[in-house]
Amino acid sequence: xTKNRFPEQHGPPSEMEKIKDESNxxxxxxxxxxxxxxxxxxxEEQTKLLKFHGSYMQDDRDVRNERxxxxxxxxxxxxxxxxxxxxxxxPDQWLxxxxxxxxxxNETLKLTTRQTFQLHxxxxxxxxxxxxxxxxxxxxxxxxxxxVNRNVMCNANPYQxxxxxxxxxxxxxxxxxxxxxxxxxxxxWLDEEKVTDSRxxxxxxxxxxxxxxxxxxxxxxxxxxxxxxNDVDVYSQDLGFIxxxxxxxxxxxxxxxxxxxxxxxxxxxxxxxxxxVIGFCEPDQILDVAEKILTIQRDYGNRSERKNARFKYTIxxxxxxxVKEELNDRLGWSLEEERSYSFDHNGDRYGWIEGDGKxxxxxxxxxxxIKDKDEYPLMTGLREIAKVHTGDFRLTPNQNLIISNVExxxxxxxxxxxxKYGMTDGKENSALRxxxxxxxxxxxxxxxxxxxxxxxxxxIDKIEDILDEAGLRDEEIIIRMSGCPNGCSRPxxxxxxxxxxxxxxxxxxLGAGFRGDRLNKLFRENIGEEEILQELKxxxxxxAKEREENEHFGDYVIRAGYVxxxxxxxxxxx
Numbered sequence: 142x143t144k145n146r147f148p149e150q151h152g153p154p155s156e157m158e159k160i161k162d163e164s165n166x167x168x169x170x171x172x173x174x175x176x177x178x179x180x181x182x183x184x185e186e187q188t189k190l191l192k193f194h195g196s197y198m199q200d201d202r203d204v205r206n207e208r209x210x211x212x213x214x215x216x217x218x219x220x221x222x223x224x225x226x227x228x229x230x231x232p233d234q235w236l237x238x239x240x241x242x243x244x245x246x247n248e249t250l251k252l253t254t255r256q257t258f259q260l261h262x263x264x265x266x267x268x269x270x271x272x273x274x275x276x277x278x279x280x281x282x283x284x285x286x287x288x289v290n291r292n293v294m295c296n297a298n299p300y301q302x303x304x305x306x307x308x309x310x311x312x313x314x315x316x317x318x319x320x321x322x323x324x325x326x327x328x329x330w331l332d333e334e335k336v337t338d339s340r341x342x343x344x345x346x347x348x349x350x351x352x353x354x355x356x357x358x359x360x361x362x363x364x365x366x367x368x369x370x371n372d373v374d375v376y377s378q379d380l381g382f383i384x385x386x387x388x389x390x391x392x393x394x395x396x397x398x399x400x401x402x403x404x405x406x407x408x409x410x411x412x413x414x415x416x417x418v419i420g421f422c423e424p425d426q427i428l429d430v431a432e433k434i435l436t437i438q439r440d441y442g443n444r445s446e447r448k449n450a451r452f453k454y455t456i457x458x459x460x461x462x463x464v465k466e467e468l469n470d471r472l473g474w475s476l477e478e479e480r481s482y483s484f485d486h487n488g489d490r491y492g493w494i495e496g497d498g499k500x501x502x503x504x505x506x507x508x509x510x511i512k513d514k515d516e517y518p519l520m521t522g523l524r525e526i527a528k529v530h531t532g533d534f535r536l537t538p539n540q541n542l543i544i545s546n547v548e549x550x551x552x553x554x555x556x557x558x559x560x561k562y563g564m565t566d567g568k569e570n571s572a573l574r575x576x577x578x579x580x581x582x583x584x585x586x587x588x589x590x591x592x593x594x595x596x597x598x599x600x601i602d603k604i605e606d607i608l609d610e611a612g613l614r615d616e617e618i619i620i621r622m623s624g625c626p627n628g629c630s631r632p633x634x635x636x637x638x639x640x641x642x643x644x645x646x647x648x649x650x651l652g653a654g655f656r657g658d659r660l661n662k663l664f665r666e667n668i669g670e671e672e673i674l675q676e677l678k679x680x681x682x683x684x685a686k687e688r689e690e691n692e693h694f695g696d697y698v699i700r701a702g703y704v705x706x707x708x709x710x711x712x713x714x715x
Contacts, residue, residue, distance in 0.1 A: 505567025
């Protein structure tokens with residue numbers, strides 16, 4: 142591996158750096174691995190490269206022990222994640238994902254917390270057909286995972302439909318601009334003719350002008366928010382752009398850097414962090430700013446210890462003032478002073494609303510799982526809507542779905558199908574459930590320590606009994622659960638947050654800001670359902686009795702002394 146390739150080293154490079162360096166720009170031996178018919182899996186080293194192509198190898202953990210006893214290999218399968226900037230999909234794309242899920246997947250779709258589709262349960266021999274099917278509908282999976290910029294998030298709020306198209310356009314351009322330039326994806330999955338390996342030619346070329354041959358030290362996430370809605374949880378992003386509007390016109394973006402949710406249990410050198418605003422740029426400067434910030438992380442991120450490789454740690458190590466100076470130096474010009482803005486919530490607004498002459502319907506999709514149940518044929522209903530819908534679908538950052546840009550003459554037909562298939566805007570649920578979010582966890586996520594998607598709904602059932610007793614059923618409270626500390630459901634931003642510790646056991650956190658601008662803090666460690674309910678009940682009862690006017694639950698638990706306020710990840714473990 143080439144030494145001194147970057148300005149700063151932190152020790153010997155991790156094994157992942159070697160894998161990337163020897164991969165010939167993400168090719169590795171993926172072609173040969175997927176042609177091998179003896180096993181349903183691929184070698185572990187190749188799974189690390191596969192992430193850059195938008196897929197993880199998984200196995201069904203529900204049957205892992207049984208298969209081991211039978212001396213069978215794990216029930217290997219693959220998750221495929223789409224790159225879908227801003228979460229906007231056409232009806233044709235929705236129908237294609239539905240078809241692929243029912244042909245090659247496990248007959249479900251997952252709407253993720255980063256506004257995209259995940260296809261689960263795909264077998265090795267169906268991977269190429271699945272990705273080619275997505276390509277036919279003008280979708281791809283490249284850079285949906287891996288040490289690169291991932292799916293760019295964008296405000297989905299239909300209340301601001303007049304500004305959405307402009308901000309979405311910048312999100313889409315950001316996604317395309319920061320896309321890896323290697324042709325490996327097209328060669329492996331789309332049968333593009335392989336070009337000559339530049340390493341075998343005398344002429345040196347640079348197929349990755351931004352990333353370089355080692356790409357980034359870790360994943361990199363971007364979100365674009367439009368105040369007053371912080372639905373993208375902009376402070377959780379490595380790089381956040383906060384739209385500044387004046388008289389309904391986009392003036393530019395405040396730039397926020399250094400957010401991230403992941404950590405490791407028991408390692409206080411890892412922690413969730415909130416991004417910090419460092420200045421303002423005009424719209425046509427956003428691509429330059431994003432690229433230069435990405436290159437700072439490329440050059441100074443920790444390539445020795447992956448647990449400390451995210452941009453938040455780079456900033457906390459070097460200092461925010463250093464980052465501003467380095468960015469301005471790379472840009473050749475300076476960011477302006479940040480502009481004023483304010484957020485009032487980070488959730489979705491349900492039901493029908495009218496905007497810009499079109500109608501938009503936000504549906505509640507519990508934990509983002511699209512599937513048919515005997516009593517609730519959700520997947521079939523959305524398929525029938527996609528057949529007649531002429532607008533678009535918006536996947537929200539809270540795992541819900543907006544049937545957007547519905548023409549007035551088509552609204553009654555959409556409403557008829559919504560009613561026929563029992564789809565819901567969630568208003569009959571408690572406000573807590575409407576503000577809930579969970580990651581996938583068991584049975585497919587290899588990192589899960591506890592249940593999340595399959596468990597949170599039943600836990601909320603029991604918490605709702607307490608809410609009803611306290612008269613809080615309609616009180617907006619954000620609750621989030623993650624099966625492990627990687628934080629895919631952004632649990633550190635939940636007013637009530639749970640992070641899996643072991644099967645049936647969770648760390649419980651309280652006190653995040655309702656607007657996504659404050660982290661929560663550990664309240665109880667390694668507790669099960671009985672203890673969770675015992676701990677929550679008196680707090681919720683007291684909240685109902687003692688809260689001040691318009692006081693959110695996260696603010697109350699701090700004022701009442703249950704936990705201390707946490708405004709920086711450096712305070713998270715104190």
